[in-house]
Amino acid sequence: MESPWDELALAFSRTSMFPFFDIAHYLVSVMALRHKPGAAAMAWKNPLASWFTAMLHCFGGGILSCILLAEPPLRFLANHTNILLASSIWYIIFFCPCDLVSQGYSFLPVQLLAAGMKEVTRTWKIVGGVTHANSYYKNGWLVMIAIGWARGAGGTVITNFESLAKGDWKPEGHEWLKMSYPAKVTLLGSVIFTFQHTKHLAISKHNLMFLYTIFIVATKVTMMITQTSTVSFAPFEDTLSRMLFGWQQQFSCEKKNEAKSSSNGTGSLASKPADDSSDKVKKKHAKKTE
Amino acid sequence: MESPWDELALAFSRTSMFPFFDIAHYLVSVMALRHKPGAAAMAWKNPLASWFTAMLHCFGGGILSCILLAEPPLRFLANHTNILLASSIWYIIFFCPCDLVSQGYSFLPVQLLAAGMKEVTRTWKIVGGVTHANSYYKNGWLVMIAIGWARGAGGTVITNFESLAKGDWKPEGHEWLKMSYPAKVTLLGSVIFTFQHTKHLAISKHNLMFLYTIFIVATKVTMMITQTSTVSFAPFEDTLSRMLFGWQQQFSCEKKNEAKSSSNGTGSLASKPADDSSDKVKKKHAKKTE
Amino acid sequence: MESPWDELALAFSRTSMFPFFDIAHYLVSVMALRHKPGAAAMAWKNPLASWFTAMLHCFGGGILSCILLAEPPLRFLANHTNILLASSIWYIIFFCPCDLVSQGYSFLPVQLLAAGMKEVTRTWKIVGGVTHANSYYKNGWLVMIAIGWARGAGGTVITNFESLAKGDWKPEGHEWLKMSYPAKVTLLGSVIFTFQHTKHLAISKHNLMFLYTIFIVATKVTMMITQTSTVSFAPFEDTLSRMLFGWQQQFSCEKKNEAKSSSNGTGSLASKPADDSSDKVKKKHAKKTE
Numbered sequence A, B, C: 001m002e003s004p005w006d007e008l009a010l011a012f013s014r015t016s017m018f019p020f021f022d023i024a025h026y027l028v029s030v031m032a033l034r035h036k037p038g039a040a041a042m043a044w045k046n047p048l049a050s051w052f053t054a055m056l057h058c059f060g061g062g063i064l065s066c067i068l069l070a071e072p073p074l075r076f077l078a079n080h081t082n083i084l085l086a087s088s089i090w091y092i093i094f095f096c097p098c099d100l101v102s103q104g105y106s107f108l109p110v111q112l113l114a115a116g117m118k119e120v121t122r123t124w125k126i127v128g129g130v131t132h133a134n135s136y137y138k139n140g141w142l143v144m145i146a147i148g149w150a151r152g153a154g155g156t157v158i159t160n161f162e163s164l165a166k167g168d169w170k171p172e173g174h175e176w177l178k179m180s181y182p183a184k185v186t187l188l189g190s191v192i193f194t195f196q197h198t199k200h201l202a203i204s205k206h207n208l209m210f211l212y213t214i215f216i217v218a219t220k221v222t223m224m225i226t227q228t229s230t231v232s233f234a235p236f237e238d239t240l241s242r243m244l245f246g247w248q249q250q251f252s253c254e255k256k257n258e259a260k261s262s263s264n265g266t267g268s269l270a271s272k273p274a275d276d277s278s279d280k281v282k283k284k285h286a287k288k289t290e
Helices: A006-015 A020-034 A039-045 A047-068 A073-078 A081-095 A097-105 A109-137 A140-152 A155-166 A171-176 A181-197 A204-227 A234-249 A254-263 A272-289 B004-013 B020-034 B039-045 B047-068 B074-079 B078-094 B097-106 B108-136 B142-151 B155-166 B173-177 B181-197 B205-226 B232-248 B254-263 B272-289 C004-014 C020-034 C040-043 C046-070 C071-078 C080-095 C097-105 C110-136 C143-154 C157-168 C173-177 C181-197 C207-225 C234-250 C256-261 C272-289
Strands: none
Touching: A006 A204, A006 C046, A020 A039, A020 A047, A020 A081, A020 A097, A020 B232, A020 C020, A039 A047, A039 A081, A039 A171, A047 A073, A047 A081, A047 A109, A047 A140, A047 A155, A047 B232, A047 C071, A073 A081, A073 B047, A073 B142, A081 A097, A097 A109, A109 A181, A109 A204, A140 A155, A140 B254, A140 C071, A181 A204, A234 C046, B004 B205, B020 B039, B020 B047, B020 B078, B020 B097, B039 B047, B039 B272, B047 B074, B047 B078, B047 B142, B047 B155, B047 C234, B074 B078, B074 C143, B074 C256, B078 B097, B097 B108, B108 B142, B108 B181, B108 B205, B142 B155, B142 B181, B142 B232, B142 C207, B181 B205, B181 B232, C004 C071, C004 C207, C020 C040, C020 C080, C020 C097, C020 C110, C040 C080, C040 C256, C046 C071, C046 C080, C046 C110, C046 C143, C046 C157, C080 C097, C097 C110, C110 C143, C110 C207, C143 C157, C143 C181
């Protein structure tokens, strides 16, 4: 006999994403596209390119995971129902008379509902990616993490490459490195679900899905209400970083410092901030001389 | 018993592309490469890179369709006969003494013949792509259109990426969006052949191939003789665009316009030209301040 | 009965790359990454991105060959032992207290040993790539050359694309064209091993592996000791280039020269240097006016 909680989690984990959660996902994705400068004008001038970009925004994670597993990147086009759904939403958002949808979407409760439902699809995607990767590589847990991550948050990568090809996006080293909040939370989820899948976490899948979904929905809604663009994982990251990479700083490196003064500081570890800034200076210098 | 017309079309649809039409295709492709600034000098300095670029120009569509279906992009290298043919043509064009081929090619009739024959290969490629995609995804008509399109006109995409990697090509949002004439006519053909393949068009395949080929060859030759760089699909496109996207403009959006004056016009639909130009101004502004 | 030489070569060709040669390869690859400006600071700020870049440096050739054969590019992640080895080396190099590894690596004998052992893995990779490609395309010798080349020297291509995506690397037409020394020597090896595999070279595989390895190790060590960055293949290349592409210059092209004076020299072959420089001038001009 199962507890009511278990039953609830089980029922939740069997919820179908199609159609309502998928609609929310497409709505949020296409609205994000729409709010980019020039997107509305582009849709008028070249509807086909705009539609293509919208599809990349909607199905980007799936495309990236297909590329990484050497499956046809076009496979998403074979799912006619979802394409039709996404296309309809793209059509309504960009071409609805009087821009009704955009106006409706500007109400905060609508946005909260859509964003919350979109986050639910993220859990399903991560789980799908992890399971799918497992069918390729038994116990290849690194691949499982990567595919779960790609499917859950890979849309950004695909759309960034699309912007790069269009020339809209000038990448900068530092931006590429900084992971966005969704990327971080998806990575976390991907790791957790992979460990669950390889039986290293003693929790049933439906419970984990339920808890993780509650966590990401709650975080997302909080972020939107409080207008903060990121929930900081900073303390957690700091601890982990200090555990993994910081213990060396205890050592006194006199030999090192002597070496450093002669070799002009390439690769100093003990004096991170100084090194960091000197690197920046060097870079600026290099750019100026170019 | 078949009519003479049917027999003609059938015989035509059984014509082998190899070797004469393939030669014409390689000739036109490599001559297009040759006329790029710096190509001749590059062939002397680095024949291998020049050969590689020439192969991309000749087999680009096939490579792109391979990538999209997750087949080995290198497969074209396994067809030794065609590689040998294309390489010979590359060699003759770039290294022929006294530049005889280029001079021969500068006569209009030769160009017309080569360009016309190249257009014939386009039909064969579209049909091949559509049929091939159908073997992957039964009734996946979107995939069929995409693969037919990629194989018929995908060379441009591949060569653009090659230029991007070389740094020769600075992409701009607007150029990427504008489809060239071959891209448009190939898309049209791909759509038609897909509908024929899925039995939505009551015309036999060989008749359709014959008609479509006549159409694209005639258009191409006309374009070359009259020196226009594009045959305008403008009236057709305008009608389609107005049917699909223009009907909303009939609505009077007073509420919208009020909203617009307050929200500073992000995403106005009814007043497209104004929006468009303001977007452009914004972009220019953004570039200047960078 | 086999000669001692044969026995030696056979024993050598059966040496396992794992773990020592692999370690040397990872060590050299990650040290190359480490010496890039900003790499040490980046490892502190974003260990995950640094780790990912390090893996690309270590497994780049394999990834490229996977992409070219439409195999999952993530497959390298499934080999946990090698990933663990590479990750450990990355960790030690970037986070070792007092930077001991970097200091140890700065001694020339250590560098020579590591670089020599890395070159040995190159032979194994080329042979592996050629054999693997042969299992796809029987007698597809062009594919075999390409895959052997990609696996042996493809890391540079992958890391260049990574820099491109990061915005660190502004590609220039001329740099892309110039092949580095490892690319050249790997191409040579790939051609030789392919011909051996298709029985066009009457030498046993283990002998060829032994000889080729001795050649590349000796060249590499010589280059490092004499501080030259390249062993010049120039005489060999010149001869080949003159044989293949230079014979046309004997012809007197009076007709050509007349044509040239009128057509302003697009595509002159007989007068290469002039053409070359005028092309450069044109390019500079174009850049200035942009």
